[in-house]
Amino acid sequence: MQKNLKKLTKRSEPYIFLVVLALCLLIEVRSGQFFTANNLVDIASAMVVPGLFAIGTFMVIVSGGIDVSFPALASLTSYATTKILLDAGYTGGIWLPILMSMAMGALLGAFNGVFIGFLGLPAMIVTLGSSSVFKGLMQGALNSVQLTVIPKGMQSFGTSALFVATNPVSGLTSRMPLGFLVFAAVLILSFFIMRYTFFGRGIYAIGGNEVSAHRAGFHTKRTKFLLYVFVGMTASLAGLIRTCMMQQNHPTNMLGMEMNIIAGVVLGGTAITGGAGSLTGCMLGTLLIVIVENSMILIGIPTIWKSVFVGALIIIGTGISAYQVVRANRTGGFKSRIREVKA
Amino acid sequence: MSDILLRASGIHKSFVGVHALKGVSLEIAPGEIHCLAGENGCGKSTLIKIISGVYQPDAGSIEFDGKRLDKITPIDAILLGIQVIYQDFSVFPNLTVMENLALNSELSNKRKVVNWKRMRQIAEEAVAKINFQVDLDALVGTLSVAQKQMVAISRALMFNARLIIMDEPTTALTRKEVQALFKVIMQLKAQGIAILFVSHKLNEVFEISERFTIFRNGELVVTGQTKDLDAAKFSYYMTGRAFSEEQFTATKLGDKPLLEVKNLGLAGAFSDISFSLRSGEILGITGLLDSGRSELALALFGIRQADSGEILIKGKKTAITCPQDAINNGLGLVPEDRLSEGLFLPRSIADNLIIAEVDRLANRFKVFDREKRQEEVDRLMKEFAIASPNANNACQTLSGGNQQRVVLGKWLACGLDILVLNGPTVGVDIGSKHDIHAILQNLAREGMGIIIISDDLPEVIQNCSRVIILKEGKIVQELDAAEATEQAILSKMM
Amino acid sequence: AQDKDWEIVVVPKDASNPWFVRMKVGVDEYAAETGLNVYQKGTPEIDATLQAQLVQDLIAQGVDAICVVPVNPESLEPVLKQAMDAGIVVIAHEGASLENVNYDIEAFSNTGYGAFIMDNLAEAMGEEGLYTTMVAHVTNASHNEWADAGVAHQKEKYPNMTLLADEARVESEDNGDVAYNKAKELFKKYPDLKGIMGTSSYDAPGVARAIDELGLVGKVFTSGTGMPADNKALLESGTVKSLTLWDPALAGKAMIALAVKVLNGEAIEAPIDLAVDGYTALTFKEGSDKVLEGQGWIVINKDNVDSFGF
Amino acid sequence: MTTSNNKTMKAPGLWARKDSHVVRLLLVMAIWLIFMALTKPTRFYTLINFQTMASQFPEYGLMSLGVMLCMITGGIDLSPVAVANLVSVLMAMLLKELAPDGGLPGYAIPLVFLLGAAMGAALGIMNGILVSKVRIPPILATLGMSELLTGVAIVITGGAAVSKLPMEYATTINSKIAGLVPVQLVIFSVMAVLVWFLLSRTTFGTKLYLLGTNPQAARYSGLNNDRLLILTYMISGIAAALGGLVMLANYNSARANYGSVYVLQCILVVVLGGVSPSGGRGKISGVVLAILLLRMLETGINRFPQISSYYISLIWGGVLLLVMVLDYFSAYRGPRKRKTA
């Protein structure tokens, strides 16, 4: 028991959880609106897209890589899907759009995967390059413009609700979007993959020591390739859901999300150098970022102070978990050693 | 069935610019313990990687169990029953001991889904086989070097292996563990498993192996029965030269102590350590794993900070809170793990050599005096006989022995008074080891104070004028050269 | 005639915003009608520095006239000065504060426009209640001008309306999703809030989505800028009563027409007829000899939304 | 160690290998220049065009130099644009203060540069402390600082631009020495030479590369890693501040959000220049080439009215991947980078 407790204090999840909790309480105190049903549903719904992105980012960072191309990838696939279906006058359900965009996502993910997995090029460089390429394809070749009308099936998927939460006091209602179900499903799937499949353990192993992973019999190249394919698929799914939820496709407004998502994942205790981190922590970190971004007004931070607040939060939030590492370092813990070697 | 389990013949392998293996052959019979020896860089590891499917040979053939192997992958090799314990252990620092142990076997069974219960069972069985005590849920990164190696060994042993290849398995093991390992090896042999054992340590080769093969410079020099071999022949085959080790005696002892350590303690590592070191002497510190010897070295060098006691350098009380303090006071440390702590592998040999004294090669604006820098690099390359055509080559192109010399050279370049070496010849071949000992002895004669931390007892006995024995973080005995015999040391160490 | 050789470039804020896509339609039409070498060239993203560099490139290239919709008037000044110094004709749109231009065409005055958006909002709100303003970024020049003008107009004309003092200006980051989330937050925190004055073309649709989801249709209101086709559904459902705009295609044409006049050395005296709808009787803004104002704005509501053809 | 088979590694081969990345960048640039010569000779090969380009790239060129240093240590700096904007906002206010009714005193410009650089240094030091002492991963520390500094600039200005500056500042920095060489280019060149000198001629440079290669070994070698990191981020801060001061002149105004696209652009440039994101490797020649190449691509594409500027991004990404793949297929394919267990 004591030992378990000690282990717990060495992890960063409890700290990030406390930070999230503290923030929630602050919002509650400032606005009295945090722990209301509709607000919680709002947060959950705002979590869908960043959450999906964060899952992919988490897996990539655990493998020792990094992906900065997912917003461009998601933008390209969701734009292409919406545009093609609009042009074709598609009126059917949501399945075709989902399949289409995920297939494209897999293809673009494979593009990353070939360079990173099979050629072994540094992930950062490859995804920087491919992000530019995807963006260029979307804006240049597809000549993207904002699409304010989306196919019927996508429209109704975006507006139909799992349930509707009503605030008994103000009477405000919030829809829990169907997309949340998708997010939850992907989350469970990823949890299963990372914990219960050798593909997932391979991702951890590669992040820890790629050469050893190869020698141990993991197909390291194939694993990395498939990983980027998977990430491409989740990212494109996120892009499509975002389009549905927004009821329109704005080709560029996901671009630039990557840094915040990565920040959330690392905030949640995932080692940027790979090999260590948990999906729980990753979700907590992302949740923290989402709550902050969607509660400025509730806390009562004036708009012009927003960036100051977010910046300070990132620094303090990461500072706290970084401090854990410094402490672990003093007692000869391993995380810090890994960091020193690979940083 | 043939009576040859593995037959490699005419193997060639080239890397860019290096012909690593030039048509070597090797035969191993079932249940045989075969020793592969050779200087650093002669191609042993390369051959192993070819046998285990990590590399493909350029020419030549490999037969295993009568079947010719073509284009195999590591997993194929594992499935065939070939297991390798690599020189760098190939463990996953970020995963638990349990997973490290069980991953390979599960993978070789082509499992796709993880069964944690079964994994734990596998791991428990694996450690039980060699009676290795370890917390299965600990992260391997938090283990000591020797424990990591034990993990690697237990992992290899649990397979239904036909051939187990060990690339220098004992480098980081203490005597006790080596004995345990040998016992296991004998058990395996009894089960008909063949062992290919790569080692630089003469006594081990004689103790365990039945047959041996020696490579030099990518070629086969000799192969035969170990009983026909003696120490002199062994070194001669390996190096192509003959030499004898010299017993060190301190000739020019300084009269005042260079370094005095008084009641030094560090919670959880060592306590109440007191000793002194005079110029011109070589002090040996030995002890089992976890006896606190490495932590002591780190504390002297300022990487860890002692929490009680004091350190006096040249009679002056000195606070050493970081490596710079140590260096400024004329104390240097050759670390235990030269790859991760001692060297900048992708950088040039020159940079590696001069980094510790870099500020002295520059003017006061920290701009290099390029002539002085070049001279210094040339001097060090020559003085330490570093075998490379160009000091601007990357350090990773050097063999292990040469790399170790670079680490040594780096410190000696700074003109230190005191040098602490932690495992100075771990994994170094006989030739280089001899050279390094000669260098150290010379340095001592020139007035340096040297501390060798090692559990290679012959090394300690031969080179040290005094030996301190650590046990469980305390000094249990101090012996002088005359008293220091293997037997005497061992009896105190255990 | 001789003006066939003119090379005239229209530089919008960026190119994927529907607004400037529409402007390009006008520019291309103009080129097709007149056979002039006129084209629109935008930067990949809305970014002041990128735009300035594009203009510099055009100067180095030696085009004859540059018609620009500045992302940020201040940062473009020195660059436009370079253009003027190089003898290039510079016409701006939405850049009334610019000095280094031959002329600036406004479909209307910025203050007038802000006031007009406010009129629309006030009408929807019944001229009473709490409201706030939304801009893309607090760093965005014209949005803040409109919002300021709107607030000033309200103070003067609608005494029963009050600006939400705690959150007088929120940011939509030119992103419909952010506008949506911000609106949700606002309505949660301030139950009395009755209206949001939008400025960017992403604001009103985003806010409208929030209004719809929160179940506040008919209770709270928004107004702002928007293109007819993009907002048809919102207008028809009644979530948004009316939106304001001018036709960017016409603005584009007007800029080019003016540039041609200047290049041809024609005297520019008010009222100017550019032969473009809404720009047939441009007059100089009071106290200015550079800023020309037209009568170009339009209100769209559910009744006329289908009549624009864009 | 009498036997050494290393002799086969010839020195000339080594040289070519070392600089092959630079050679490849030169090749891409040459191809582009030839392409421009064939398609738009009169619109590209003019003095004014080259002068224009030379006055444009120093903004992000300066920032890239700082990012490069940070990347050599194995870190990254996402804050240069924020530093540049905060510095330029404050300096713009100072300029207005110094010349209440036009007429800037002679000492004003040197003063602004000194103060600006000092501020950049201070902000850089803050980054450095977060990275080294607090040990926040660089990507997060500098992202956080970037938000924070942008925020401070917004709070100071209320989001508006600081404009109506005394003209002397902009005209001085925008002028051309001897009517030929843009001052911005001179500022960039001075900084680039300085960084080159630091990296190849001083102990700082050597230490930086070694620190980036293996921080643990650096520590064991007695390097003061923390101080090195702080110094590095400080220099990056100075470079960013200079970039900000050039922007201040180019736009004769300052605002919290100028040049937001430069953040990713700097990273792209540095990586394209051959700096390894994992640290320890990279040369100034490569980075300068990449900076130039980028400008030439962009300006070149702007010469084609029909081609959407969106293709710039496509070409960029394409060039980056192409150069990497060429590196891959022709490079010395040694064993994978050793990872220590």
Ligand SMILES: Nc1ncnc2c1ncn2[C@@H]1O[C@H](COP(=O)(O)OP(=O)(O)OP(=O)(O)O)[C@@H](O)[C@H]1O
């Ligand atoms: N991946 C590689 N790339 C290039 N050259 C290599 C590579 N691996 C080995 N070599 C070369 O092959 C030769 C043999 O190396 P190998 O690792 O087999 O030596 P070894 O016998 O294991 O030495 P040691 O006793 O030090 O372990 C070396 O001299 C080296 O130059």
Ligand SMILES: Nc1ncnc2c1ncn2[C@@H]1O[C@H](COP(=O)(O)OP(=O)(O)OP(=O)(O)O)[C@@H](O)[C@H]1O
């Ligand atoms: N990247 C590389 N490039 C060229 N040669 C290499 C490279 N990596 C290893 N080698 C060669 O491999 C040989 C063996 O190196 P290795 O890393 O196996 O150390 P080692 O010699 O086995 O060390 P030890 O002293 O423990 O035996 C060396 O001779 C070295 O020249």
Ligand SMILES: [Mg+2]
């Ligand atoms: Mg070896």
Ligand SMILES: [Mg+2]
């Ligand atoms: Mg070896």
